[in-house]
Amino acid sequence: MASTTRNSAFRQGVLAGLPFLLIGVPFAVLFGVVATEAGLNVAQTIGFSLLVIAGASQFTAIQLMTENAPVLIVITAALAVNLRMAMYSASLQPHLGEASFGQRALAAYLNVDASYALGIQKFEEEPDWPVIDKLMYFCGTMLFMFPLWVIGTWVGALTGDALPESLDLDFAMPIMFLALTAPMIKTLAHLAAAITSVIGALLLSFLPSGIGLLIAAMIAMAVGAEIERRRA
Amino acid sequence: MTYSATTLWTIVLILGVGTYLIRFSFLGLVGNRKMPDWVLRHLRYTPVAILPGLVAPLVMWPEATGGEPDAIRFAAAAVTLIVAWWWKNMLAGAGAGAVTLTILVWLAGAT
Numbered sequence: 001m002a003s004t005t006r007n008s009a010f011r012q013g014v015l016a017g018l019p020f021l022l023i024g025v026p027f028a029v030l031f032g033v034v035a036t037e038a039g040l041n042v043a044q045t046i047g048f049s050l051l052v053i054a055g056a057s058q059f060t061a062i063q064l065m066t067e068n069a070p071v072l073i074v075i076t077a078a079l080a081v082n083l084r085m086a087m088y089s090a091s092l093q094p095h096l097g098e099a100s101f102g103q104r105a106l107a108a109y110l111n112v113d114a115s116y117a118l119g120i121q122k123f124e125e126e127p128d129w130p131v132i133d134k135l136m137y138f139c140g141t142m143l144f145m146f147p148l149w150v151i152g153t154w155v156g157a158l159t160g161d162a163l164p165e166s167l168d169l170d171f172a173m174p175i176m177f178l179a180l181t182a183p184m185i186k187t188l189a190h191l192a193a194a195i196t197s198v199i200g201a202l203l204l205s206f207l208p209s210g211i212g213l214l215i216a217a218m219i220a221m222a223v224g225a226e227i228e229r230r231r232a
Numbered sequence: 233m234t235y236s237a238t239t240l241w242t243i244v245l246i247l248g249v250g251t252y253l254i255r256f257s258f259l260g261l262v263g264n265r266k267m268p269d270w271v272l273r274h275l276r277y278t279p280v281a282i283l284p285g286l287v288a289p290l291v292m293w294p295e296a297t298g299g300e301p302d303a304i305r306f307a308a309a310a311v312t313l314i315v316a317w318w319w320k321n322m323l324a325g326a327g328a329g330a331v332t333l334t335i336l337v338w339l340a341g342a343t
Contacts, residue, residue: 019326039233044240051248061247065233074243079250084282090258091278097264104263108256113286120279121322170295171305171333174287175312179325181283182316193277194284201285202292217282224277225270 009133013118013140020114021144023173027055028149032156034059038066042157049153053112053146057081060209081210087217088116095123096138098131107135110142117180124184189231193224304340308333 028049035045035058048058061078069077088111096107119138123129129137185191200216207215235243267275291309293299311332316325 019323040240041237044237044244047241047244048247051244052251054251057247057251061243065235065243068234071235071239071243075246075250078247079254082251082254084286085251085255086257087278087282089255089260090262091275093258093262093267094272094275096259097262101260101263104259105256108259109252111255111259113283117279117283124279171290171308172330174290174294174305174309175326175329175333176322177283177287178291178309178312179316179322179329181280182313182325183320183322184280185317190277190280194280197281197283197285198288201288205289213282213285216285217278220281220285221274221277224281225273228273228276 005130006133006136009129010136010140012122013137014143016118016122016137017114017141017143017145020118020141020176021148023176024055024114024145025148025152027173028152029156029161031055031058031062032153032158033160034156035062035153036157036160038062040157042154045157046150046154049150052078052082053109053149054082054085056209077208080208083210083214084217085111085116087214088120091120092116092123092138095120095127095134096131099135103135107138110139110146112142112145113177114145115141117177121180121184187228189224189227192227193220196220196223304333304336307336 031049032045035048036042040048040062048061052058052061057078060081061074064074064077089108092107092111096104099107115138118141119134122137123134126134181194185194197216197220200219201213204212204216206212291305292301294302294305296302296305308329312325312329314325315328316322319325
């Protein structure tokens with residue numbers, strides 16, 4: 001019985017992850033093209049996608065490297081873009097904290113925007129799932145995305161041809177994440193947090209990439225939590 | 233770029249390790265311990281506090297128009313939000329948003 005549920009949690013995760021390939025794969029190919037054009041060799045380009053697995057921060061690094069920025073600047077700026085993932089990590093802890101150290105280490109490796117957003121949505125829906133099911137779902141979302149992220153980068157690096165952008169894929173990312181987030185807005189506190197997040201991120205967008213979003217998100221969390229506390 | 237191969241690999245490795253540590257942070261180090269209620273209360277708002285802000289600049293200043301605010305993309309984003317929220321269904325919202333975008337882009341091109 002338990003293994004049936006586990007299989008089904010994994011399968012649900014795999015299915016939920018599929019639409020995100022539409023964003024991830026073209027993005028990965030594009031990274032391969034841009035990074036090799038900038039002067040990285042194929043191994044370094046794949047190394048980026050394999051180790052960093054974070055599109056926006058990879059593009060930030062390449063952009064600064066084409067300008068021959070100091071190494072410290074490249075690293076600081078690219079890591080700043082990824083700071084939001086510490087919040088993902090904290091937010092996943094109440095759900096995955098009971099998993100073994102090795103399982104948590106694996107989940108951390110696969111903790112990206114898509115897996116986090118899909119995972120946390122499912123965990124809020126199914127808070128009583130055993131931790132192993134939550135873990136299976138979370139990893140399931142990355143079953144195709146992770147290898148295709150690396151392979152896509154490789155293809156882009158080898159061919160130098162980005163996929164055609166005729167489908168307005170640039171806007172697929174906002175659409176997917178908006179569609180995923182909207183159903184999570186269930187209370188006034190959620191709505192206030194979401195609105196704060198949007199306004200904050202736009203107002204603070206002059207800050208280095210990632211920093212404005214982090215500050216906006218912290219304020220938005222405080223707004224949500226405070227409204228919940230007062231209404232409780 | 234003028235970095236040596238060693239420097240390039242150093243950048244890749246440090247970014248890889250650094251990003252991993254960011255991802256691992258709370259999940260790895262807090263582990264099984266229960267965080268205080270006020271922290272958990274804040275964490276419940278993480279997804280709605282971060283994902284809207286993550287995409288807001290992409291909606292406001294879309295890449296396709298070179299960063300100019302664009303009514304078509306606003307409309308597509310609005311339809312996505314409304315449909316996904318009303319039916320509590322991500323795929324319905326994403327599908328409706330994609331169809332809206334495609335039709336409006338086509339109409340704008342046809343005029």
